Amino acid sequence: SFIFFFSVFSFISPPPSLTRRHRQELFSVMEKSRESNFLFCNLCGTMLVLKSSKYAKCPLCKTTRNAKEIISKEISYTVSVEDIRRELGISLFGEKTQEDAELPKIKKACEKCQHPELVYTTRQTRSADEGQTTYYTCPNCGHTFTEG
Known part of the structure; x- marks a missing residue:
């Protein structure tokens, strides 16, 4: 400092x-x-x-x-x-911000605008013996929905 x-x-x-x-x-x-x-x-x-x-x-x-x-x-x-970095909007070397992170994509149509590709994340929201919940987001219109 x-x-x-x-x-x-x-x-x-x-x-x-x-x-x-x-x-x-x-x-x-x-x-x-x-x-x-x-x-x-x-x-x-x-x-x-x-x-x-x-x-x-x-x-x-x-x-x-x-x-x-x-x-x-x-x-x-x-x-x-850290104060200087935060004020200037600079991240640590190798650190990816939410916007910079490459999210996985899937060939699936958006329910709202029919865009052919969605980005997704998965999360274990219930007990371990049940499946994961998949969160889809359309990069075109921003519509989000879940499965599982």
Whole structure:
């Protein structure tokens, strides 16, 4: 899986003109912000957008938050390879999807449209001493029916 990190500190760094005391105070604020939900709006929960070095703004309800509250906060989230594959619609190598699978065909006319060939699957739906149920599907009209 992949882990992504986002650091607000990379966008806002303390100006070099700050005194040692102010830097300590600023880093103290940074430390406190790490412990809270600083990146989300207190009113609606939307992720805040950093508009300048002084404030962050909620794009939904337009409230603002002092940048001192969010400086150097890091968030991380994990995206698995399976998540990426699912999002892009990619299957594993050699894995066939339902649409890709080659179903067996039989020369039998469709009850509905008389198409001469049907695809079928079988399943044991009752006890082992009884026959299987065969499910037929017409590739032409999609009509399905069973036998057995």
